[in-house]
Amino acid sequence: MNKIFPGWAKLRKIRELGERWAIKLFFEIFKSMPDMPIPFGDDVSAIPVGGENVVVLKTDMLVGRTDVPPGMSLRQAARKAIVMNVSDFAAKGIRPIAALVSLGLPSDLTEEDVREIASGLSDGAEEYGVYIIGGDTNESSDLTICCMLAGFSDRRRIIRRGGARPGDIVAVTGLFGRTSAGLKILLEGLSPPEHIRRPLVESVLMPRAKLKEGLLLADLGALTASIDSSDGLAWSLHELSDASGVGFLIENVPVAPEVEEFAREYGLDPLDLSLYGGEEYELVVTVKPEIWDETKNALSSAGAQLIEIGRAISEKKIEAVINGRGIVIERRGWEHFKDKRY
Amino acid sequence: MNKIFPGWAKLRKIRELGERWAIKLFFEIFKSMPDMPIPFGDDVSAIPVGGENVVVLKTDMLVGRTDVPPGMSLRQAARKAIVMNVSDFAAKGIRPIAALVSLGLPSDLTEEDVREIASGLSDGAEEYGVYIIGGDTNESSDLTICCMLAGFSDRRRIIRRGGARPGDIVAVTGLFGRTSAGLKILLEGLSPPEHIRRPLVESVLMPRAKLKEGLLLADLGALTASIDSSDGLAWSLHELSDASGVGFLIENVPVAPEVEEFAREYGLDPLDLSLYGGEEYELVVTVKPEIWDETKNALSSAGAQLIEIGRAISEKKIEAVINGRGIVIERRGWEHFKDKRY
Structure with a gap:
């Protein structure tokens, strides 16, 4: 904080503060769920279902301008949006079952473009045995594909980030x-x-x-x-x-x-x-x-x-x-x- | 379809075809999950957990240019992103438990702006007894707040769109x-x-x-x-x-x-x-x-x-x-x- 003009700090832009700063801020502001099976900030989140069973959830958003390099087709971009999320389930040792997909699509996409996106999502889902069960379609400037994956696990199975010991x-x-x-x-x-x-x-x-x-x-x-x-x-x-x-x-x-x-x-x-x-x-x-x-x-x-x-x-x-x-x-x-x- | 030049149809823009066309296309392309407790296109989706129990899921994306009118603060916009999703749970008679939030933020937002967004999400979550348990932060041109809600239900409790009978x-x-x-x-x-x-x-x-x-x-x-x-x-x-x-x-x-x-x-x-x-x-x-x-x-x-x-x-x-x-x-x-x- 700037001690002389503390208000100035609030005018810093997120492009200087960065993504990790924002994530840290969110953790501070959001009220933490009691009995959270996985701590904030790990690769996936979970909710207790009863006994040791938990529902495992993950969301990761693909945005055209940062996640889609030149040369990547819309079909590949949509497939990648699924793969990104599956990878976090993989890291925790959990099988994803179902996906929801919220799309933000630029209004000048063509029918063929939208088919490519649907096919790419379908490619990713079928490769990893996931069913797409719902979603939402919106208009936006950037291509935005927000996937959410769900699966089930025994909470004792989930591999966290925090368990490494010297000698491992x-x-x-x-x-x-x-x-x-x-x-x-x-x-x-x-x-x-x-x-x-x-x-x-x-x-x-x-x-x-x-x-x-x-x-x-x-x-x-x-x-x-x-x-x-x-x-x-x-x-x-x-x-x-x-x-x-x-x-x-x-x-x-x-x-x-x-x-x-x-x-x-x-x-x-x-x-x-x-x-x-x-x-x-x-x-x-x-x-x-x-x-x-x-x-x-x-x-x-x-x-x-x-x-x-x-x-x-x-x-x-x-x-x-x-x-x-x-x-x-x-x-x-x-x-x-x-x-x-x- | 244009019968003389069938290729032309593929060049139609999504701004002419509309959101409902896109949703219909997705339902055609995505492989349907066996034993789906709620059909595609209803307000929420669900996955069987065992017996009659299901996990209920919903995602809805708020995009600044279409969902945030002039005069709405960032805090109100973020709160609305939660409310939109809670409303679909309300319609089905299901209590939401947890939320995941993926954000797309313009890079010129200030520290104060990001705090406003976090506070608005927290407002919405606390009003409806929901915990925010995870998410993802990205850079995008449009303000994009993609919420995903999860809850539990007996599948027989969920009120679908398709059950109305004459006389009701x-x-x-x-x-x-x-x-x-x-x-x-x-x-x-x-x-x-x-x-x-x-x-x-x-x-x-x-x-x-x-x-x-x-x-x-x-x-x-x-x-x-x-x-x-x-x-x-x-x-x-x-x-x-x-x-x-x-x-x-x-x-x-x-x-x-x-x-x-x-x-x-x-x-x-x-x-x-x-x-x-x-x-x-x-x-x-x-x-x-x-x-x-x-x-x-x-x-x-x-x-x-x-x-x-x-x-x-x-x-x-x-x-x-x-x-x-x-x-x-x-x-x-x-x-x-x-x-x-x-």
Whole structure:
């Protein structure tokens, strides 16, 4: 607060204050529900149904100007609006059942455009076994697709952000950096060789939520904490660290081979692309060390991956030693209002 | 479809096709959930939990350019975003428990503006006993507040749109026309005498959902069909008629006294203001005639109103005889894309 002219502070714009400031403000103002099964600010919310059963809910809004890069079709954008929400369910180990969709559509969209949006929503829903059961259609300047997902769970199954303990193994469900590189290609019109261009661009246009992985990890009871990497790997590690009160020592950032090649081609740092991207829907989890081997094997048997990247430590810092080089993993990633992407 | 150049049809704009066309298209494309407790297109959606229990869900998006008239503060707009959704729960006789809110905020909003929005959401939530348990914050050109409400019910309790039978009494929970008149005042800068200006403008800025009425009517098991009047009384009657396959003979359109006075002052038709308005959150219901008296009395004892306006008839037409004058009640009301309000 400005102590001389306290009123001035109120005139600061949200573009300076940022999304996280707004979220913090909301938590302060909203009255908290008694017996909340999942704390404010985790990836999903829940309401008790009776006994240990809860209804799990999530909403995430896709807005054309920040979430739809050039080159993404309306069908892909609508599908992504579902995938974004499914990814949060995946991180918590919960199967989504039904979706509601509120649309804000620019009035000059054509019949074909609206069909594309409907088809994209349907694509996303069918891929993850979700039924769209209702919604709302409105007129707006920006394309806006607000999805809400619902599912059921035993409250003891839900993997929160806050359960990591020193000694836990930090792991991820796939390789990183593809969406950062893919976005660079789309935004800057780069033309790398086709064999790397295709997977990188595809990672942006057709993202996949790691639902199978999240459900299996919850079935195994293997995790102490979990989050998705939609705001970037570095950001996710910081969120887990804050919520769990532990630090992380990272020994391996699994960079996708196309990203290594892309970085060489354009003189970029592959680690930077992998740590500070976003819109990358891997799961970032902490695993009980005593069942690491069987967990990794179970995922492998199911055709999925679990890659060890480091350990949780008691000191609350996040550092990486990669090829003998020590680096600090900064709290950086995508933030609405502060970052402009398209 | 244009038979000579079928491709042309796809180029029609949504501003010509309208909101109802889009909703119909979505219902065609989305795969329908088995055992859906409430059909597509009713005021709320539901998912079976087990036995007769269902989770009831609703989403409705408020967009600044169509839902926030001049003179409405951000706090009032945010409150309205909750009220709009509560009204649909009220119409179905279900108590909402929790809300999720996705926000799209213009980047030049100030800290004070964001506080106003948070306070308005909190106002609406506390008025109706709802907890806000999660959400999402984004940047957008239009102010966008997408609320999602959740509650629980026995599926047999939910009052659908489609249950009206010939002979049922058609009733409403209050007087009509205030929001039409109030919007005219705000949009056209009219200055009627203060004693009528205040309640008319208030009806627009601080709408109230008839939750107490809806819950009580469901407790009594009095209704065969129900809807709210958010798209106007005439529109609501047409929706009930379509869903139930009955017609209505309306003998009384209860016009608010301030609306009569306003209409005289400005040479307007008070019936038109009352039938074809919108953003008016009364309930429009059909009541079992054998328990009409006790239902009306029960509402009266609870400090609420139930006003008979006519009867359901087997012929599928909607007519009114008001003061001996026969009129046809048209299917007209607010429709996104086709109507421009602000």
